[in-house]
Amino acid sequence: MLASSDKNLGLFETLKVTNSKPVFFQEHWDRFAHSCSTLGLHCPLSYSELEAQCTQNLPTEGFLKYTLLNNKLTIETGPPRYTPADFKRGFRLTFSNTPRPTTDRLYKFKTTCYDFTERHKAQQAGFDDCIFLTPEGYITETSIANIFFRIGKTLYTPSLDCPILPGIIRAKIIEREENVVEGLFKREILLDADEIFLTNSLMGAMEVREVKSVI
Structure with a gap:
């Protein structure tokens, strides 16, 4: 659950670093700047100032995260969040039994x-993450990623009308693929999927090997 009334509301962006360069820096900045404007937050750095600070001392491979909180911007870096073994194994998912409100706009921002209570519950039950549903039973996303599924030659993903983050990788896949349908989908449709995968900026695309019922 997101606390929209939290006085300490802040924003963050997490980027993959490859060959000592942040991936899709411009796209992340655009989303960050839009979020700041929409939520009435002030970023103390311009694009060029942030870029200059973020590109110093980056790891060869890993992640970059910048966070705006209480009008202060902090930057951190680290090693890759996902290993080759993670991609070989794929993710196991379950469904959260806590509905995601369709009226809470903060789900559309990286605040x-x-x-992560529901994710921790899923992990304690042996899963990697959980899929959130709206009160009406429509698929949204997991706690850390957008979700895609393929049936035949068509790729499907929840619409931005749902309470989901407009993911950077999500947008790139929609731009690249020819047959993509954005819409409202009930959980049962995943049973007919030929392929399911998750996307976020650090994992890129992660295959889903298994989807189980409610925790």
Whole structure:
């Protein structure tokens, strides 16, 4: 659950670093700047100032994260979040039994108010993450990633009308693929999927090997 009334509301962006360069830096900045404007937050750095600070001392491979909180912007870096073994194994998912409100607009932003309780419950049950549904039963996303599924030659993903983050990799896949349908989908449709995968900026695309019922 996101606390939209939290006085310490902040924003963050997490980018993959490859060959000591942040991937899709411009796209992340555009989303960050839009989020700041929409939520009434002030970023103390311009694009060029942030870029200059973010591109110093980057690891060869890993991640870059910048966070805006209480009008202060902090930058951190680290090693890759996902290993070759993770991609070889793929993800196991379950469904959260806590509905995601369709009226809470903060799900569309990368805020510091994320609550990973449901993800922790899924992990304790042996899964990697959980899929959130709306009160009406429509698929949204997991706690850390957008979701795609393929049936035949058509790729499907929840619409931005759902309470989901407009992911950078999500947008890139929609631009690249010819047959993509964005819409409202009930959980049962995943049973007919020929392929399911998750996307975020650090994993790129992660195959889903298994989807189980409610935790």
